[in-house]
Each structure stands twice: as structure tokens, then as C-alpha cells.
Amino acid sequence: MAHRRIHVSTHYRVLLIVLMLMVSGCSPTPEVNLMLLVADTFRADALDCSEHRDRTPHLCALSERGVVFENAYAGGPWTFPSTVALFSGTSPTAYERATDEPKLVASYWVPDEEVLLAEALSDRGYRTAGFFENGIALRANVGQGIETHALFDGVGPAVDFSAIPSSIGFEFRGGRNAGMLPLLQEIVTAPGPYFLIQWMMDPHAVYSPPPSFLSDLTHGPLPRSLEYYLRLGNGDDPRRGIRDLAVVGPELAPAELQLIRDLYHREVRSVDERIGYVLRALDHAEARDHTLVVFTSDHGEGFGEHGGFLHGGRSLHDEFVRVPLVIAGPGVARGVRVSDRVSLIDLMPTLAEWFGVDALSHATGRSLVPALRGEALRASQPFWVVDVSRQRGHAAVIDGDYKLIQRPEGGVLYDLAADPNERLDIAHLRPEVLERLSRTLDSLRDRAAAKRNVRALDSPAYNEWDAETVRQLQTLGYLDPDTFQ
Numbered sequence: 267m268a269h270r271r272i273h274v275s276t277h278y279r280v281l282l283i284v285l286m287l288m289v290s291g292c293s294p295t296p297e298v299n300l301m302l303l304v305a306d307t308f309r310a311d312a313l314d315c316s317e318h319r320d321r322t323p324h325l326c327a328l329s330e331r332g333v334v335f336e337n338a339y340a341g342g343p344w345t346f347p348s349t350v351a352l353f354s355g356t357s358p359t360a361y362e363r364a365t366d367e368p369k370l371v372a373s374y375w376v377p378d379e380e381v382l383l384a385e386a387l388s389d390r391g392y393r394t395a396g397f398f399e400n401g402i403a404l405r406a407n408v409g410q411g412i413e414t415h416a417l418f419d420g421v422g423p424a425v426d427f428s429a430i431p432s433s434i435g436f437e438f439r440g441g442r443n444a445g446m447l448p449l450l451q452e453i454v455t456a457p458g459p460y461f462l463i464q465w466m467m468d469p470h471a472v473y474s475p476p477p478s479f480l481s482d483l484t485h486g487p488l489p490r491s492l493e494y495y496l497r498l499g500n501g502d503d504p505r506r507g508i509r510d511l512a513v514v515g516p517e518l519a520p521a522e523l524q525l526i527r528d529l530y531h532r533e534v535r536s537v538d539e540r541i542g543y544v545l546r547a548l549d550h551a552e553a554r555d556h557t558l559v560v561f562t563s564d565h566g567e568g569f570g571e572h573g574g575f576l577h578g579g580r581s582l583h584d585e586f587v588r589v590p591l592v593i594a595g596p597g598v599a600r601g602v603r604v605s606d607r608v609s610l611i612d613l614m615p616t617l618a619e620w621f622g623v624d625a626l627s628h629a630t631g632r633s634l635v636p637a638l639r640g641e642a643l644r645a646s647q648p649f650w651v652v653d654v655s656r657q658r659g660h661a662a663v664i665d666g667d668y669k670l671i672q673r674p675e676g677g678v679l680y681d682l683a684a685d686p687n688e689r690l691d692i693a694h695l696r697p698e699v700l701e702r703l704s705r706t707l708d709s710l711r712d713r714a715a716a717k718r719n720v721r722a723l724d725s726p727a728y729n730e731w732d733a734e735t736v737r738q739l740q741t742l743g744y745l746d747p748d749t750f751q
């Protein structure tokens with residue numbers, strides 16, 4: 267008997283090894299880690315490796331060893347709708363629910379039944395962790411499957427902004443890596459694959475980079491002190507000495523506007539430096555060769571190009587919704603630039619396919635995997651960007667190089683190839699294109715409505731958010747009565 271048992275056991279052990287070898291042979295990337303880096307409010311043109319490589323050396327190096335999507339669009343012009351689109355691979359409209367918030371047309375909730383990428387990877391043995399500096403990014407239940415959440419609010423979790431002496435400016439943002447790096451080190455050095463998300467708040471206003479990024483700052487004559495410009499943000503906040511850039515912005519003189527842009531780009535530099543730390547942590551763990559790194563943002567930022575500053579609820583021009591998207595790692599083509607217009611709803615379906623997991627079956631985004639392999643994408647697929655602010659009610663649809671922004675006062679149409687800065691409304695010149703894109707937008711809306719997940723309606727109401735979240739929303743200007751981010 268004993269002899270037989272040993273025999274069977276040995277047999278099974280051999281079988282198990284054979285099976286493991288088969289599985290690892292079949293699976294495209296069995297031990298590849300996934301790292302998603304998101305910088306909030308990072309305009310697409312802030313990553314400019316031909317003209318401004320010195321601004322983002324680490325991101326440029328990442329771009330050169332991977333695929334850059336030059337025309338990627340967020341699903342919405344501010345964090346809440348954009349994150350729903352990003353994590354669900356679906357227009358946020360599919361997850362609409364009622365809201366009591368007077369400034370919102372809709373609120374969102376992704377029901378537990380949906381299988382998001384983190385859940386599928388977790389089921390496959392991945393450790394999942396997210397370091398978030400913007401709590402709004404998790405508000406619609408898109409953090410499903412992320413086992414470890416850490417919400418950094420300044421130098422560490424649960425920092426009270428009001429307790430930070432105004433004399434130190436806002437340099438605390440530069441300290442965020444200090445709290446995050448030990449956790450990151452723990453994740454990347456432990457055995458087994460992982461899916462890690464780092465969501466950085468910068469370069470979101472206020473544009474107040476760490477002092478080391480201001481040492482060589484020069485500017486023309488200014489009517490106010492530098493401190494004033496370092497404290498322009500979302501909504502007036504007398505307690506923190508912050509003025510609302512949305513109000514002040516249109517009145518700024520050229521030298522002031524130049525300074526504001528410069529401060530923003532210095533925050534971009536500080537974000538790049540942080541990303542450099544993260545990528546070095548990968549090198550330290552000898553993990554770079556088996557880690558897929560994705561860099562993107564949730565929306566852009568306006569500097570008055572079309573009259574609007576900041577982001578969200580103001581307009582859907584490209585400065586507000588076009589974002590960087592870089593994917594690099596093992597198996598990904600190197601040095602490829604893709605000019606096709608793609609949506610961030612495409613990202614998670616792409617990653618699910620790349621990692622060979624069964625997730626996001628509800629998603630409407632298309633796979634970008636051919637591009638990761640260095641092949642052409644299939645024919646373009648129209649997508650839309652939704653704005654949920656009640657006072658605007660805008661939506662945009664992008665189909666090839668045409669972009670229609672539908673507004674209550676009428677639509678505006680642009681040919682983005684001929685007019686990338688959206689200066690010339692060609693709606694009256696190309697009525698047939700206007701008509702076609704209007705129909706496309708209607709059908710995308712209908713499709714999202716048909717897919718609308720009724721379970722979302724049972725979710726907690728907006729006004730039941732916990733006090734800490736509401737406080738953070740107010741701090742960021744999202745619940746200000748006059749502004750909307």
C-alpha cells in the first residue's frame with residue numbers, strides 16, 4: 267500500500283510539473299508585473315520628447331522603449347467620469363445613477379458583479395495594490411480587486427491640509443514619494459507577480475512644485491508676489507490663501523500666464539522625477555524586464571486656449587481631454603508611435619487581452635494589442651467623451667480626425683488633422699460630417715443607455731460619502747458652489 271501511495275504521489279508530482287510547464291508555455295506573459303502610473307491633470311503636450319525632453323527625461327526614456335499613443339483621449343474632462351471610463355473600459359454613462367449633487371447630471375457606480383482587471387489578475391495570483399493621492403479616483407467602486415489601498419493626502423495618509431503652515435507653501439506634495447516608496451519597495455521585492463497602481467495628484471493645481479524645482483525660476487515683471495501665483499487653485503479658499511484660477515485666469519497678463527504655465531511644467535518635471543524613482547525601484551528589484559509599465563492621465567488642463575482654465579465642466583476641447591498614453595515592457599514593440607485616435611476605455615480591455623485574463627466582458631473599448639506588437643490598429647472606432655456637469659451638458663465624439671462638441675447652444679466641428687488647436691469651427695462648411703457625427707454620438711449614447719447597469723441604481727447615494735471624502739472633494743474644489751472639477 268505504502269509503495270503504491272508513493273508511486274501515485276510521484277506520478278502526480280511529475281504530472282503537475284508537466285502541467286505547470288504547459289501552462290507557463292501557453293500563457294503569453296505568466297510572470298509579468300503590471301504597473302499603472304497615472305499623473306492627474308497631465309496634458310498630452312506636457313510629454314514632448316522632441317522639444318522638451320529635459321522636462322520629462324524618465325518618461326521619454328520609457329516612451330523610447332515602448333509604444334506611445336500620440337492621440338489618446340480620456341473618457342471625461344475630470345477625474346470622476348474619467349476613472350469610470352478608464353477602469354471599466356466603458357463609457358461612464360453605462361454606470362449612471364441618480365445624484366443629489368446639484369452640479370452633476372449623473373453620478374456613477376460600477377457594481378461588484380463587473381469583473382475588473384485587478385480582480386482577474388488577483389484571481390490569477392497577482393498581488394494588487396494602489397497608492398492613490400486622489401480619492402475621487404476610487405469613488406465609483408472601480409477599486410474592486412485592489413487588495414491594498416493607500417490614500418496619500420500630502421506627506422502621508424489623512425493629513426489635515428489646514429494644519430500645514432502656509433509658510434512652507436505647498437512643498438508637501440514633493441514629499442509624497444517619501445511615504446509611498448517603502449510600500450512600493452515592499453511590493454516590488456516580494457515574491458510573485460503584482461499589479462500596482464500609483465496615482466499621483468500632480469500636476470493638478472495648485473501649481474506649487476517642490477522648492478528644488480523653483481530654484482532657477484525666472485519671470486518678467488509681475489503685478490503680484492510669486493506666492494500669489496503659487497496659490498492659484500480650484501475655488502477660493504481663504505483659509506489656505508488660495509484664489510480661484512478659473513476666475514483669475516482670464517484676467518492674467520501675458521507674463522503672468524507664462525509664469526502659470528511654467529509652474530505647471532515644473533510640477534510636470536517633479537512628476538517625472540517621481541516616476542524616475544519608481545522605475546529605479548524596479549531596476550533595484552531586477553524587475554524592469556518583466557514589468558509592463560503604463561503611463562497616462564485622467565484629463566488635461568486648460569490655460570485659456572479656448573477661454574477656460576483648470577479642467578472639468580468647462581469644455582471638451584483637446585487641452586482638457588487629450589492625455590498621454592505610453593505602454594512599455596516585455597514583448598511590447600519599442601520606439602513605436604501610434605497616431606490613431608484612441609480612448610482610455612481601450613486601455614483595460616487591451617491589458618486584459620495582453621495578460622490573457624477573462625475580465626471586462628462588458629467593456630466597449632477596443633483592443634490596442636496589435637499596436638503593442640508593432641502592428642497597425644484595425645479601422646478607427648468612434649468614441650465619445652462625456653461631461654456630467656449640469657450647467658454644461660456637453661458631449662464630444664471623435665471619429666477619425668473629426669471631432670464634434672455638442673453643446674446646448676449648438677455643435678462645433680473640428681478637423682483635428684488640419685486644425686489641431688481647434689480654432690476653426692467647420693460645422694457650416696461640412697454639414698454632412700456634422701450630421702454623421704451627431705448620429706454617431708446619438709448611437710453611442712443609445713448603446714451606453716442600453717448597457718446601463720441597473721444595479722448601479724442601488725448603490726450608495728452621493729450624499730452618503732463619508733466625511734473625509736467630502737472634505738477632500740472640497741479641498742480640491744470639486745464641491746465648491748461655483749467651480750466644478
Ligand SMILES: [Zn+2]
Pocket residue numbers: 306307344345400564565
Ligand atoms: Zn483628475
